[in-house]
Amino acid sequence: MKTQLRLPFYLAWQYIRRGRKWTFFLTLFMMSVAFINLIFVSSLFAGIIDGTNKQIINTMTGNFYITPNDGQDYVTNKNHAVELLTNLDDVVGASARTQVPARMTYKNIRGSWQILAVDPNNEKRVSNVADKMIAGSFLEPDDLDQIIIGRQIAGGEGVEENAFSFKGAQVGDKVTLTFDGFSKEFTIKGIFATKFVEADNRAFISANALSALIPATNNVATTIAVKTDKTVDSNFIDKISALNIDGKVYSWQEAAGLMKSVAESFKSINALVSIVGILIAAITIFIIIYVDIVNKRKQIGILRAIGIKSYIIIFSYVILAAVYAVAGVILGTALFFAAIVPYFQAHPFVLPICDAVLVLSKLDYIARAEAIMWVSVISGLIPAALTTRTKILDAILGR
Amino acid sequence: MSMAIIKTDKISKTYHSGGADIRALIGVSLAIEPGEFIMITGRNGSGKSTLLHQLALLDLPDSGEVLINNKKTTDLNEGLRMDFRLSSLGYIFQEYALIAELTAIENVMLPAMMLGPSKLAKKKAANLLNIVGLENKHNRLPSQLSGGEQQKVAIARSLINSPQIIFADEPTANLDTIAAKEILNIFKRLNEKEGITIVMVTHEPEELEYASRLIHLSDGRLT
Numbered sequence: 001m002k003t004q005l006r007l008p009f010y011l012a013w014q015y016i017r018r019g020r021k022w023t024f025f026l027t028l029f030m031m032s033v034a035f036i037n038l039i040f041v042s043s044l045f046a047g048i049i050d051g052t053n054k055q056i057i058n059t060m061t062g063n064f065y066i067t068p069n070d071g072q073d074y075v076t077n078k079n080h081a082v083e084l085l086t087n088l089d090d091v092v093g094a095s096a097r098t099q100v101p102a103r104m105t106y107k108n109i110r111g112s113w114q115i116l117a118v119d120p121n122n123e124k125r126v127s128n129v130a131d132k133m134i135a136g137s138f139l140e141p142d143d144l145d146q147i148i149i150g151r152q153i154a155g156g157e158g159v160e161e162n163a164f165s166f167k168g169a170q171v172g173d174k175v176t177l178t179f180d181g182f183s184k185e186f187t188i189k190g191i192f193a194t195k196f197v198e199a200d201n202r203a204f205i206s207a208n209a210l211s212a213l214i215p216a217t218n219n220v221a222t223t224i225a226v227k228t229d230k231t232v233d234s235n236f237i238d239k240i241s242a243l244n245i246d247g248k249v250y251s252w253q254e255a256a257g258l259m260k261s262v263a264e265s266f267k268s269i270n271a272l273v274s275i276v277g278i279l280i281a282a283i284t285i286f287i288i289i290y291v292d293i294v295n296k297r298k299q300i301g302i303l304r305a306i307g308i309k310s311y312i313i314i315f316s317y318v319i320l321a322a323v324y325a326v327a328g329v330i331l332g333t334a335l336f337f338a339a340i341v342p343y344f345q346a347h348p349f350v351l352p353i354c355d356a357v358l359v360l361s362k363l364d365y366i367a368r369a370e371a372i373m374w375v376s377v378i379s380g381l382i383p384a385a386l387t388t389r390t391k392i393l394d395a396i397l398g399r
Numbered sequence: 400m401s402m403a404i405i406k407t408d409k410i411s412k413t414y415h416s417g418g419a420d421i422r423a424l425i426g427v428s429l430a431i432e433p434g435e436f437i438m439i440t441g442r443n444g445s446g447k448s449t450l451l452h453q454l455a456l457l458d459l460p461d462s463g464e465v466l467i468n469n470k471k472t473t474d475l476n477e478g479l480r481m482d483f484r485l486s487s488l489g490y491i492f493q494e495y496a497l498i499a500e501l502t503a504i505e506n507v508m509l510p511a512m513m514l515g516p517s518k519l520a521k522k523k524a525a526n527l528l529n530i531v532g533l534e535n536k537h538n539r540l541p542s543q544l545s546g547g548e549q550q551k552v553a554i555a556r557s558l559i560n561s562p563q564i565i566f567a568d569e570p571t572a573n574l575d576t577i578a579a580k581e582i583l584n585i586f587k588r589l590n591e592k593e594g595i596t597i598v599m600v601t602h603e604p605e606e607l608e609y610a611s612r613l614i615h616l617s618d619g620r621l622t
Contacts, residue, residue, distance in 0.1 A: 004512075004513060006512075006517070007512055007513065010512070010517075014498075014500045014501055014505065015500050017500070018499075018500040018501070018540065019500050299498055299499070302492075302496045302497075302498065303498070303509075304481065305457060305484070305490055305492075305496070306484070306485070306490070306509065306510045306556065307481055307482070307484045307485025307486075307510050307513055307560075308509065308510070308513060309478070309481060309513070310477075310478075310481075312513075391458070392457050392458075393452060393457055393458055396492070396496065
């Protein structure tokens, strides 16, 4: 019995070792392509979701977001709050942002964009806007009459929302901020492009500039963004709440707004596309293995004629199919991580919300590798079982 | 009480081909004694191979009974018939029927691996290959052997589990005269020295001299 159990492995090994090499490698290649197809689509969607999430965190909300309590316009005592927050373990930085109550005018174009007053040093620790300057430079704390604007406000050729922009404002140009009862001219110090349309529709001035114009805003903020290490979990919200800051704490997911729905939609599409991908892979693998086994119909007949039990023959082809699957997954993984992922890291998909690269989670990888394995095993089992059910002479004589 | 190692009782077989019924065997009854060297002869389409398939339990008759060692075989399921083929019968096909991915010795040892350890199977296979004259070709693949050598491998494979009966379906049909003679001499030696019963289909008149008895078929009937 022990010998009989070894026989399927022995047969499968000899098929691989001495079978037609081009058939083996072609099958392997097809399996790896089927696997890459499965993980590519999934990792593309995961990459878009991941890229979008990073954009939200890095340009807009930070990991946690503090807003005024219900019925209040501001988070009070912002300087103390920022100090408390930055003293927490795992907090990289905290930036208090105050909505500037002004309209912006450039030449004869006037509009109401979001203008935020920030401490530039704090903002640098929380958002990546300072790293995304495409012209000029980021703010300094003492910049009292300078402003930086997003690419969507500056406008120009190729800008997504050019129709609603300054249509080509440049560094050094003047813009006027009109407040309730007075106005102030600012010089464009820099233009930033985060590649996230919503973030690029904002402008920043220094908190000192706003305080000079409206002293009442000296120690208040409309939001405080908190940036943490990647390691913190959602319980961190309780730690922030325990600081008794005058505001409500949200995770970035809760503050993501429209992008949260977009990410959810991508997840649904990803699930749907993955199911279709698995079906296509299943059919492809089934055809490949079915053709391979049907071509060995005579051989299966001979084995039965000389007394080799059907279960041994079936099991040998199941093992063969499993080997194809494992080798296909390994080859596919190698191609994916050695060639495809680096290529898309160098040439990401450019989207209006982010530059998406391929991101594959362990769970997605394992699930898809498992799917390939099961599909292959079933694809080996069914045709082998059917062939061993045909009459021996029909199998041998090809009737 | 019959001494027959194989006995058939009015076996009939009809094939359906192209909408027509072909009666390959019609009420064939025969008995083969242990140690006989039987040659089944007849024209093409006379039912020789069909009869051999029934005797070797590769196919079932539509009616009638095949008995081996007085045991009815037509009631056995495929698994039990397979056990029977494995342990008691050897079969040699006209087209050698070797597994292309296995070497000569691996082809021979395969049926023995169903019944015992592979080391022992290998030892027995090597010995049998030496007996049929393939001392230096144990590790050749079928594609590296001539037709005669492949048929010798098939003979060695049929002998691996020490069968009582060997069935051979035109084993020399694809061989040249010298190779054919070698194969027939091996059969003769196995029959005379080992006492193995041999049932062989042929339509070569010069081979009939090797047989201890001839069975002639014509249109599915014994004549």
